[in-house]
Amino acid sequence: MSQSPEAPPTGAPNDAAPIKAVPVRHYGRWIAGVIILFLAFIVVRSVVTNDALQWPVVGEYLFDDRILHGLQNTLLLTVLSMVIGIVGGILLAVMRLSPNPLMSGAASVYIWLLRGTPLITQLIIWNFLGLAYSRIGLGIPFGLTFVSWDTNTLITQLTASLLGLGLNEAAYMAEIVRGGIQSVDSGQLEAASALGMxxxxxxxxxxxxxxxxxxxxxxxxxxxxxxxxxxLVVVIGYFELMQVVRTIYSQNYQTVPLLISAALWYLFMTTVLTIAQYYIERYFARGSSHSRPRQNKWGSRMLGFRLGSGAGEGGGASR
Known part of the structure; x- marks a missing residue:
């Protein structure tokens, strides 16, 4: 007499009938993607085939010596102004957070004044400072002056540009640094103080x-x-990229091609800075919850495929 097979316990998975997962169809995404590609094709084609843009002239002036010299001055202004802004921003942020009301008040007034007035106005004021103060000197207040300089000689167009851009940037960097400092847990400051630091x-x-x-x-x-x-330093006549472009197209009247040349250089430099910013952010994000492990394109695709397959087969893949 043969024994009948035991019935599977209640709740046990039935391997004979796997769950058939049907992926969700996102037709709206495909339609939106096709529309975007079509519009992008129209825009690119109109730009490339537009004879009024004079692309041969753009290529002629893109690496012109005058353009490259203006580009060099633009990079010099950017680096030096950011150095002034970062150093000044750190000092202002520390002053703003100081328990001394005079230091905190002075930093607050500086930030209020520099952020509350247009940058172009500040550049013009620095460039024409000699109209208000003909000479700048060092000495005893309300007394003897040891050394003095002619203001117009001391503050050149480059100096006025650096003062306007750098000091204005310091006001904004102060708030950025202050926010970063205040993001640190105050308990760590108390622990450091308890250790005598x-x-x-x-x-x-x-x-x-x-x-x-x-x-x-x-x-x-x-x-x-x-x-x-x-x-913006074009308003005081400093020889940077836009001033060079203005000078050239005021002579040959090739306004649009020269503006396109300047735009291409700005786009190239901002792209390089964006890539550098990405790697710097990833470096400082090491060990934090926002940092992600490095994966190549195919590795991330395979990982997504395996997770999706596991979920489709009733697996317990988590997000």
């Missing part, structure tokens, strides 16, 4: 290394913005 050492060794994760992204954005903001 000075305020300066605590700032250098504990606060700033952690605050950099918050400070770096907006600082990168400010650097990219500064690269384009340097074009």
């Amino acid at each position: 000075s305020r300066g050492k605590t700032l250098r060794r504990i606060v700033l290394p952690q605050a950099m994760r918050v400070i770096i992204p907006p600082t990168g954005n400010e650097t990219i913005s500064m690269l384009k903001t340097t074009s």
Whole structure:
């Protein structure tokens, strides 16, 4: 007499009938993608085939010596202005957070004044400072002057550009640095104080290394913005990229091709800065929850395929 097979316990998975997963069809995404590609094709074709843009003239002036010299001055302004802005921003942020009301008040007034007036106005004021102060000197207040200089000789167009751009940037960087410092847990400051660390050492060794994760992204954005903001010094006649372009097209009347040449150089430089910002952010994000492991294109695709397959077969893949 043969024994009948035991019935499977209630709730056990039935391997004979696998779940058939049907992927969700996102027809709206495909339609939107096709529309975007079609519009992009129309725009690119109109730009490439438009004879009024004079692409041969663009290629002729793109690497012109005058354009490259103006580009060099633009990069010089960007680097030096950001150095002034970052150093000044750190000092202002520390002053703003100081328990001394005079230091905190002075930093607040500076930030209020520089952020509350247009940058182009500040550039013009620095360039024509000699109209208000004919000489600038060092000495005893209300007393003897040891040395003095003619203001127009001391503040050249380059100096006025650096003062206007750098000091204005310091006001914005101060708020960025202050936000980064305040993002650090106050308990770490109390622990450092309990260990006898000075305020300066605590700032250098504990606060700033952690605050950099918050400070770096907006600082990168400010650097990219500064690269384009340097074009405002055209109002005081400094020989940067836009001033060079204006000088050339005022002589040959090739306005559109020269403006396209300048735009291409700005686009190239901002692209390089964006790539550099990405790697710097990833460096300072090491060990944080926002950092992601490096994966190549095919590795990430295979990982997504396996997770999707596991979920489709009733697996317990988590997000």
